[in-house]
Amino acid sequence: MSPPTPFKISIPESKLQRLHQKLALTDFPDEVINTSNSWSRGVPLSEIKRLTHYWQNSFNWRSAEAHLNTFPQFTTPIEVEGFGVYDVHFIHQKSEVENAIPLMFLHGWPGSFIEVTKILPELVKGGKEEEGPAFDVVAPSLIDFGFSGASKKEGFNVDQHAEACHKLMLSLGYSEYVIQAGDLGHLIARFIALKYGPTHCKATHLNSALPAEPTATSHPELYAEMQKTPLTEAEIAGLIRTKAFSEEGNGYLRQQSTKPQTLGYSLADSPVGLLAWLYEKLHDWSDDYVWSDDEILTWVSIYYFSTAGPSASSNLYYENEHRSPSAFAAMQVYIDVPLGIVSFEKDVIVLPKAWNRTLGPIVFESTYERGGHFAAWERPDAMVGDLRGMFGRGGGAEGVVGRRGGYEGL
Amino acid sequence: MAAIQKFQFQNSPGGVAKLREKLSQTLFPDELEDATWDYGVPLQDVKRVAAYWRDDFDWKKFEDRINKLPNYKASVTVDGFDPLEIHFVHKRSSKNNAIPLLFLHGWPGSFLEVEKLLPLLINEKQSGGASFHIVAPSLPNHGFSSGVKSRGFGLSQYSEAMHKLMLSLGYDQFACAGGDWGMCIGRVMSQRFPTSLKVCYYSLVPSTPPSPATPWTFVPFLIKHLLKMYTAAESEGLARSQEFQKTGMGYYQLQTTRPQTIGYLLADSPVGLLAWIYEKLRDWTDNYPWTDEEICTWVSMYWFSTAGPAASVRLYYESLRGEFPTKSGGYVPHVKLGLAYFPKEIFRLPKAWGSSLGEVVFEHEHERGGHFASWEVPEGVAGDLQVMFGKGGGAYGAVKVDKN
Numbered sequence: 101m102s103p104p105t106p107f108k109i110s111i112p113e114s115k116l117q118r119l120h121q122k123l124a125l126t127d128f129p130d131e132v133i134n135t136s137n138s139w140s141r142g143v144p145l146s147e148i149k150r151l152t153h154y155w156q157n158s159f160n161w162r163s164a165e166a167h168l169n170t171f172p173q174f175t176t177p178i179e180v181e182g183f184g185v186y187d188v189h190f191i192h193q194k195s196e197v198e199n200a201i202p203l204m205f206l207h208g209w210p211g212s213f214i215e216v217t218k219i220l221p222e223l224v225k226g227g228k229e230e231e232g233p234a235f236d237v238v239a240p241s242l243i244d245f246g247f248s249g250a251s252k253k254e255g256f257n258v259d260q261h262a263e264a265c266h267k268l269m270l271s272l273g274y275s276e277y278v279i280q281a282g283d284l285g286h287l288i289a290r291f292i293a294l295k296y297g298p299t300h301c302k303a304t305h306l307n308s309a310l311p312a313e314p315t316a317t318s319h320p321e322l323y324a325e326m327q328k329t330p331l332t333e334a335e336i337a338g339l340i341r342t343k344a345f346s347e348e349g350n351g352y353l354r355q356q357s358t359k360p361q362t363l364g365y366s367l368a369d370s371p372v373g374l375l376a377w378l379y380e381k382l383h384d385w386s387d388d389y390v391w392s393d394d395e396i397l398t399w400v401s402i403y404y405f406s407t408a409g410p411s412a413s414s415n416l417y418y419e420n421e422h423r424s425p426s427a428f429a430a431m432q433v434y435i436d437v438p439l440g441i442v443s444f445e446k447d448v449i450v451l452p453k454a455w456n457r458t459l460g461p462i463v464f465e466s467t468y469e470r471g472g473h474f475a476a477w478e479r480p481d482a483m484v485g486d487l488r489g490m491f492g493r494g495g496g497a498e499g500v501v502g503r504r505g506g507y508e509g510l
Numbered sequence: 511m512a513a514i515q516k517f518q519f520q521n522s523p524g525g526v527a528k529l530r531e532k533l534s535q536t537l538f539p540d541e542l543e544d545a546t547w548d549y550g551v552p553l554q555d556v557k558r559v560a561a562y563w564r565d566d567f568d569w570k571k572f573e574d575r576i577n578k579l580p581n582y583k584a585s586v587t588v589d590g591f592d593p594l595e596i597h598f599v600h601k602r603s604s605k606n607n608a609i610p611l612l613f614l615h616g617w618p619g620s621f622l623e624v625e626k627l628l629p630l631l632i633n634e635k636q637s638g639g640a641s642f643h644i645v646a647p648s649l650p651n652h653g654f655s656s657g658v659k660s661r662g663f664g665l666s667q668y669s670e671a672m673h674k675l676m677l678s679l680g681y682d683q684f685a686c687a688g689g690d691w692g693m694c695i696g697r698v699m700s701q702r703f704p705t706s707l708k709v710c711y712y713s714l715v716p717s718t719p720p721s722p723a724t725p726w727t728f729v730p731f732l733i734k735h736l737l738k739m740y741t742a743a744e745s746e747g748l749a750r751s752q753e754f755q756k757t758g759m760g761y762y763q764l765q766t767t768r769p770q771t772i773g774y775l776l777a778d779s780p781v782g783l784l785a786w787i788y789e790k791l792r793d794w795t796d797n798y799p800w801t802d803e804e805i806c807t808w809v810s811m812y813w814f815s816t817a818g819p820a821a822s823v824r825l826y827y828e829s830l831r832g833e834f835p836t837k838s839g840g841y842v843p844h845v846k847l848g849l850a851y852f853p854k855e856i857f858r859l860p861k862a863w864g865s866s867l868g869e870v871v872f873e874h875e876h877e878r879g880g881h882f883a884s885w886e887v888p889e890g891v892a893g894d895l896q897v898m899f900g901k902g903g904g905a906y907g908a909v910k911v912d913k914n
Binding site (some may be wrong): 122127129132133134141143202253348349350352354355356357358359360362365366367372373375376380408410412415454505 | 542549782
């Protein structure tokens with residue numbers, strides 16, 4: 101197998117010029133005035149106008165690009181059975197510690213590989229007893245996202261994503277590895293664990309968990325136990341958040357999983373439309389995180405300049421829904437691979453802790469009051485702490501990767 | 511009395527020029543290999559219509575076609591809101607005792623949907639058929655009517671605006687015909703103004719299954735359902751309704767929850783708006799052979815609407831809230847109903863369920879047609895109205911017309 105090709109993001113100047121031409125032609129809608137909750141109908145007009153102005157006049161993509169390029173990036177061809185060969189883009193940073201634990205970080209939507217960049221510098225450090233374990237970090241762009249290739253074919257489902265990510269790790273010489281993931285990434289991680297664990301995938305740490313509710317027939321013992329313990333206030337609040345999401349926060353999901361191509365025309369053709377589509381979630385799904393205009397536009401630009409184009413990211417939603425059983429249903433099974441689950445109280449779907457036990461052997465659990473859906477971006481400290489806790493000395497997944505414990509020496 | 515003025519539509523040369531420039535600058539997405547309409551509008555179809563819109567669409571013809579109709583504007587004030595300018599087509603019959611008929615469009619339609627009906631309904635020569643004075647407005651936030659700047663303008667407000675319009679034209683009693691929002695507004699008007707609105711004709715029938723509370727209808731319903739004793743058309747209709755719920759409701763979930771976000775997408779990209787609407791024109795109709803000209807006419811009605819394309823989706827958000835949300839009403843007394851069933855409607859439920867809505871005096875199961883019945887099968891709709899309101903029809907004499 102040939103080594104991966106070093107990669108630097110370098111968006112052609114012509115694309116930047118075209119973007120600016122389009123921004124200059126923007127037609128804005130007006131807005132209904134609603135003083136009590138200006139985000140209740142979507143992104144407020146003042147926000148979009150401010151960001152559009154900044155995008156046109158001040159945002160420096162080359163500077164954002166240069167910062168991203170400080171992370172070692174590569175591309176490598178990965179064959180997916182029945183579909184073809186895909187160019188997979190990824191960050192790969194090895195720790196100086198020889199026995200660092202191979203960790204794959206899987207992003208979701210509307211995120212990207214960028215989400216690893218706050219935690220990566222800490223994760224590759226460590227290795228001394230008092231510091232916690234060190235990791236080699238691999239963070240791909242999922243196919244159809246970022247700078248990986250486009251799936252191009254119908255039926256490229258979570259199974260194919262799992263295969264591609266697994267093969268990526270193998271291609272880098274990591275036949276055993278662990279995964280950190282949330283959102284769509286967590287779905288893929290579950291399938292990787294299902295198909296390639298525990299032989300290759302030794303453990304997963306998830307900041308999204310979508311277990312099914314245990315019933316008297318599905319999980320009698322667990323159900324009986326649950327009856328004895330009332331839900332905590334936080335768990336009740338979580339269920340209320342979950343209900344709100346499923347009633348009025350899931351329009352994007354309904355659209356992307358049924359008519360992704362129709363939506364795609366606007367996402368590809370209107371930079372301001374794409375901005376609104378993604379920024380709404382950055383706001384709604386995070387816990388009072390103060391997004392800078394540079395952050396917002398960098399995240400949006402990764403979609404705007406993505407190799408597959410901004411509309412391709414909807415494909416997986418469509419495929420998940422049209423899989424039988426659906427991807428969400430299929431991964432609500434007990435997968436016997438060590439599992440760590442972190443719950444952030446301000447995430448979009450927050451389910452009672454006991455339900456997680458239907459998913460696998462829980463070796464690590466944590467909850468945070470502060471933080472939302474973009475855990476590694478909003479609470480990098482918590483994520484690093486969790487991973488060190490889970491995989492370090494005394495942690496529930498200590499030493500899962502046989503010869504790579506994350507510490508210097510043995 | 512609201513001030514009524516004649517209205518003449520004029521293309522905006524600057525607007526058309528900017529549209530053409532944007533169309534030339536379009537960045538198209540890719541498409542999966544062998545993608546069908548399942549994923550949304552195919553790329554080749556959008557490209558074809560976009561090119562036509564930019565290069566071949568006849569803007570003078572568009573203007574003339576609108577101006578051939580008798581257009582007016584009236585100022586209407588709904589309680590709690592600033593005055594609105596309501597645009598409407600008003601075509602009177604030569605017969606003074608003709609029935610005032612309010613024709614209400616929906617989304618993504620427009621007042622223009624009355625175009626094919628007018629010559630069929632204002633045909634005085636048929637004996638036994640009814641005569642009509644037709645009023646076909648642009649709903650607020652649509653077409654050439656004003657946009658509404660404040661929150662809370664829901665179905666109740668739409669119905670009040672339409673009611674006031676009819677009263678301002680001197681029609682103390684009238685009938686209403688519509689599908690989509692037109693039907694929903696008709697339902698709320700029936701609840702709020704039953705002394706004025708006497709008859710409704712719905713081409714989209716929002717019936718619900720009979721409940722155990724009405725055993726005379728519930729037991730036959732149960733038997734029919736358990737024994738699957740629906741007609742072939744009804745079974746197909748039920749399956750179609752379920753499929754629509756499963757795969758066709760993305761736009762609805764978005765527009766009812768995040769109208770402003772979707773607004774940016776529709777206002778800024780003509781191709782985005784085109785795809786958004788074209789998908790419905792195709793999915794919601796019965797193999798209607800839309801010409802590129804027709805598609806561009808319908809989309810231009812939104813792109814060049816007075817309130818802008820983003821405003822038209824606000825009703826979805828408001829429709830779930832306020833005094834008369836979409837699902838309210840149930841059985842509405844005092845207003846006679848004519849129900850038309852079209853095979854390719856977005857939902858098409860068994861005929862027997864129609865009695866859950868009110869006093870059904872006319873029913874017709876059509877062989878052809880879908881969501882835009884007045885456009886697809888205008889002779890079918892016109893025929894229904896003439897039979898329903900004509901001598902011997904279930905709504906004959908229901909609307910008192912001696913004051914006209």
